[in-house]
Amino acid sequence: MNAFWIILTGTLVAICGGLLGAFLLLRKMSMVGDAISHAVLPGIVIAYLLSGSREVLPMLVGAAAFGVFATVVIEALYRKARLQSDAAIGITFTGLFALGIVLISLFAGQVDLDLDCVLFGEIAYVPIDVWITPGGINMGPRAVWVTGGLLVLVLAMIGIGYKGLLLTTFNPEHAASIGISVAFWHYLLMSAVSVTTVVSFESVGAILVVAFLIVPPATAYLLTNKLKPMLALTVLFGLGAAVGGYYLASWIDGSIAGAMSVVAGVFFTAALVAKHKR
Amino acid sequence: MTPIIETHNLTVSYNRRPVLWDVDFSLPEGRLIGIIGPNGSGKTTLLKSIMGLVQPDSGYVKLFGQSLDEVRTRISYVPQRESVDWDFPVSVREVVEMGRYRRANLLRRLSSADRDIAADALHKVGLQDFAKRQISQLSGGQQQRVFIARALAQQADLYLMDEPFAGVDAASEQAILQLLTEMKAASKTVLIVHHDLQTVRQFFDWIVLLNTHLVASGPVESAFTEDHLRQAYGGQLTILSKVADLVKERHFPVREKPYKDRP
Ligand SMILES: Nc1ncnc2c1ncn2[C@@H]1O[C@H](COP(=O)(O)OP(=O)(O)OP(=O)(O)O)[C@@H](O)[C@H]1O
Ligand SMILES: [Mg+2]
Numbered sequence: 001m002n003a004f005w006i007i008l009t010g011t012l013v014a015i016c017g018g019l020l021g022a023f024l025l026l027r028k029m030s031m032v033g034d035a036i037s038h039a040v041l042p043g044i045v046i047a048y049l050l051s052g053s054r055e056v057l058p059m060l061v062g063a064a065a066f067g068v069f070a071t072v073v074i075e076a077l078y079r080k081a082r083l084q085s086d087a088a089i090g091i092t093f094t095g096l097f098a099l100g101i102v103l104i105s106l107f108a109g110q111v112d113l114d115l116d117c118v119l120f121g122e123i124a125y126v127p128i129d130v131w132i133t134p135g136g137i138n139m140g141p142r143a144v145w146v147t148g149g150l151l152v153l154v155l156a157m158i159g160i161g162y163k164g165l166l167l168t169t170f171n172p173e174h175a176a177s178i179g180i181s182v183a184f185w186h187y188l189l190m191s192a193v194s195v196t197t198v199v200s201f202e203s204v205g206a207i208l209v210v211a212f213l214i215v216p217p218a219t220a221y222l223l224t225n226k227l228k229p230m231l232a233l234t235v236l237f238g239l240g241a242a243v244g245g246y247y248l249a250s251w252i253d254g255s256i257a258g259a260m261s262v263v264a265g266v267f268f269t270a271a272l273v274a275k276h277k278r
Numbered sequence: 279m280t281p282i283i284e285t286h287n288l289t290v291s292y293n294r295r296p297v298l299w300d301v302d303f304s305l306p307e308g309r310l311i312g313i314i315g316p317n318g319s320g321k322t323t324l325l326k327s328i329m330g331l332v333q334p335d336s337g338y339v340k341l342f343g344q345s346l347d348e349v350r351t352r353i354s355y356v357p358q359r360e361s362v363d364w365d366f367p368v369s370v371r372e373v374v375e376m377g378r379y380r381r382a383n384l385l386r387r388l389s390s391a392d393r394d395i396a397a398d399a400l401h402k403v404g405l406q407d408f409a410k411r412q413i414s415q416l417s418g419g420q421q422q423r424v425f426i427a428r429a430l431a432q433q434a435d436l437y438l439m440d441e442p443f444a445g446v447d448a449a450s451e452q453a454i455l456q457l458l459t460e461m462k463a464a465s466k467t468v469l470i471v472h473h474d475l476q477t478v479r480q481f482f483d484w485i486v487l488l489n490t491h492l493v494a495s496g497p498v499e500s501a502f503t504e505d506h507l508r509q510a511y512g513g514q515l516t517i518l519s520k521v522a523d524l525v526k527e528r529h530f531p532v533r534e535k536p537y538k539d540r541p
Contacts, residue, residue, distance in 0.1 A: 026366060082293075164384050167376055171362045174428075177329045177355035179347070179381050225367045225412040 002127040005141045007246045009126045010260055012147035013200040014238030016154045017212030020193050022234050025217045026169050026227075027189075031086065032071060033213040035093035036190065037197045039070035041100025044118060044198060049107060056146055060198055067194020068187060070096055121205030123256045143203055150199050157192060158231075165189065166227065204257040211261035212238060219268045222275050237267050280343040282307040282436055282467050283328060288337035290320070290327050296490065297323045300337070303486060303495040308465040310458055310481060312472045312498075315488035315510050321471040322358065324488065325438045328469075329355045341436065351380065354434035356425050358441055364414050364421060371409040373424050374400050377431025399430035404453060419450030426454060437461070437468045444473065455481065478502055 024033045040063035047062025070092050077088035104115055131142040139145065158165065168175045168185040176182050193213070200209040220233035245260025252259070281304035290298040298320045305311055313321045326332045328339050330346045342349045354377075377399065378392035388396075400406050403423040408416065413424060422442055429437055443451055458468055458481075472478065478485060478498065485501050487493040493510045494501040 026363075028363075160385055163379055166368070166372075167379055167384075170366050170368060170373070170376070171357065173326075173331060173357045173361050174355065174376065176331055177353075177357075178379065178432075179350050180379075180384060221367070225365075225414070226369065227367045227372075230367050 003246060003250075005127040005144060006123055006256060007243055009141065009143045009147055009203045010123060010242030010246065010256070011239050012144070012151050013196075013203055013209065014212045014216065014242045014260070014264075015235050016147065016151050016196045017200065017209055018216040018234040018238040019154055019158055019231060020189065020196055021213035022217035022220065022227075022231055023165055023169055023189055024193065024213065025221060030214045030218075031089050032074065032190070033193055033197075034210045035074065035089045036067040036070055036193050037210050037213070038093040038100075039096035040064075040067050040194055040198050040201075041097055041118065042066055042103055043100075044201065045100055045103040045107070049103075056142075056199075060195055063198030063201075064191055064194040066096060067197065068191050070194075071187070071190040118201055119205050121201060121203050121208060121257045123203045126203055146199055147203065150196060154192060154196070157188065161185070161188070204260065208257045208261050211264055212241070215261070215264040215268050216241065219264070219271045222268075222271045237264065240267060281305055282342060283469070284340045284343075285324075285328070286337050286340070288324075288327060288339065289335045290323055290332055291335055292323075296335075298327070298334075298488075299490050301488070301492045302337075303492055305467070305469070305484065305486070305495070307467050308462065309467060309483040310462055311467070311469045311484045311486065312478055312482035313469060313486045313488060314472055314475070314478060315493075316512075319489040319510070321488055322440055324486075325355065325440055325469070325471060328438060329353070331355075351432075352435045354429040354432040354437045356429045356437065356439040356442060359418070359422055359425065359444065364416075366413065368413060369409065370405060370411050370413060370416070370424055371396065371400065373413060374427045374431055377428035395433065396427075396431045399427040402430055402457065403427040417447075417450075419446040422446050423450060423453065426457065430457075435466055437466060439468065440471045441473065442470060443477075475507070 021030065021033060024030050043062035043064070043066030044059050046066075047058040050062075051058035073092045074085075074088045077083045077091065078085045081088075083091070101115070104118075126141050126143045129142050131139040131145055133139060164175075164180065164185050167180065168182045172182045175185075196213075197209050200212070204212065216234045216237035217230070219237050220230045223233060224230050241260050241264035244263040244266075246256055248254075248263055249256040249259035284304040285301050288298055288301040289296060297318075301320075301324070313324060315321050323332060327334050328341070328346075339346070341353060346353075375388060375393065375396040378388055378396055383389075383392075397406070397409075400409055403426055405420060405423055405427060408420065413421065416424065422445075426439075426442060429439070442454055446454065458470075461468055462483075470482070472481065479502065482498055484496065485498055486495045487501060487506050487510045489510045489512070494503075494506040
């Protein structure tokens with residue numbers, strides 16, 4: 001049963017990350033996903049300090065706020081200060097990440113947040129942290145509910161907003177010319193990435209989620225030139241990475257999140273080779 | 279008749295450097311209008327400020343005598359071809375169907391009427407057999423026609439096109455020109471940023487000559503003069519040497535009627 005919960009959590013995170021990452025990739029903003037994943041750290045810590053617990057909601061709000069804040073800073077440095085976009089990303093995420101680390105070390109005594117755990121996750125603990133209703137019913141692991149809820153939101157956003165995301169990603173100037181707010185869709189996507197990152201910090205960690213944001217979509221991008229099949233393949237590779245990673249980890253007795261990322265990387269390499277053989 | 283586009287003392291700058299300075303003109307309906315000027319003279323910026331994509335420092339634009347938001351659905355903007363990533367995983371048909379996207383239907387599926395209009399637009403540019411192709415598998419001229427098909431699908435009355443003839447071969451150029459002529463016959467107005475001075479007389483009824491300042495705006499016969507070209511292109515000697523020839527050449531296709539006789 002434990003294996004099932006772990007794989008399920010990994011899969012849910014991989015699918016959420018992958019679907020959003022596909023749009024980041026097409027916007028040539030994959031590194032913004034990386035930046036957000038680092039920048040949410042101070043948000044997590046501040047939310048933790050303010051709420052005094054590891055309640056999900058305050059952390060989500062805190063992290064999402066910092067994630068969006070990071071994208072605003074990146075945009076401002078890029079557009080207003082005319083910095084190169086990679087430099088803008090680098091400055092923003094190292095700065096915010098450092099702030100998070102300083103906060104953790106400053107409040108180390110009061111904070112029951114393990115830095116390693118935040119950064120690299122501990123998906124093996126997922127089955128232990130169960131959600132028990134006030135009535136005493138065991139609802140199963142909390143992380144599964146949270147990531148499952150997230151997946152519903154992500155699917156709804158992409159399902160309902162598909163045309164908006166497609167239009168503003170493909171040709172923002174055309175979108176703006178017909179009166180559609182490019183900024184709205186940009187920040188909607190960035191908020192979703194921020195929330196995904198923080199939700200996954202308990203499972204695969206705030207950093208390894210980047211592997212799910214970038215690698216499955218990049219693999220799918222190599223294999224198809226249509227958007228919907230690309231999203232479908234992304235889901236498939238995310239699923240494969242979660243399942244394969246779990247068994248790889250138990251076989252070599254290593255980090256589960258790490259193994260999942262490795263399997264995602266193996267898929268990518270295989271796709272690359274397959275593409276060049278053709 | 280109200281002019282279809284009026285700009286009033288339009289000044290636009292990037293980082294406090296003015297790119298358009300006090301530009302003031304009004305354009306008539308139902309014409310093919312060329313926007314001409316050297317690189318960096320503000321042609322793209324002019325289209326973008328008409329379309330509300332850049333904010334002017336001062337001045338304003340009126341379209342159909344109204345503000346942009348009141349008439350947005352009557353206007354179609356065709357950005358430069360380089361404004362999109364042609365490796366993007368979409369098919370030709372999907373891009374053309376984007377011409378049917380509206381703020382009102384953004385969260386809904388396209389209706390079959392919308393799909394038919396898009397298919398029809400694709401037919402008009404002669405790319406019906408390419409509908410399923412991914413857009414990277416097209417030549418430059420075909421890509422340009424995809425953009426024009428998307429604009430046609432918008433069924434606008436005013437079209438703003440940024441260099442639709444750039445990097446287009448003679449066959450595609452003829453196809454595009456044919457479309458423009460049909461659009462004009464259907465009393466659409468088309469504003470085109472254009473670079474090739476050789477074809478100005480052949481393509482356009484009206485020109486706007488620009489070099490940060492407005493140099494001239496008027497019927498080709500009176501506005502496309504050696505004097506105006508010198509003002510617009512200034513010290514660019516290679517062009518200057520050709521200017522005299524351009525203006526003197528008279529062997530362009532004879533127009534149906536001289537400009538002033540038209541309704
Ligand atoms: N986003 C921007 N930021 C800063 N400067 C810009 C920006 N876009 C254009 N410019 C500058 O504004 C000036 C006018 O640019 P614009 O693109 O309007 O010229 P253009 O007439 O369309 O030129 P071309 O014939 O090369 O297309 C140029 O000097 C350009 O460098
Ligand atoms: Mg231009």
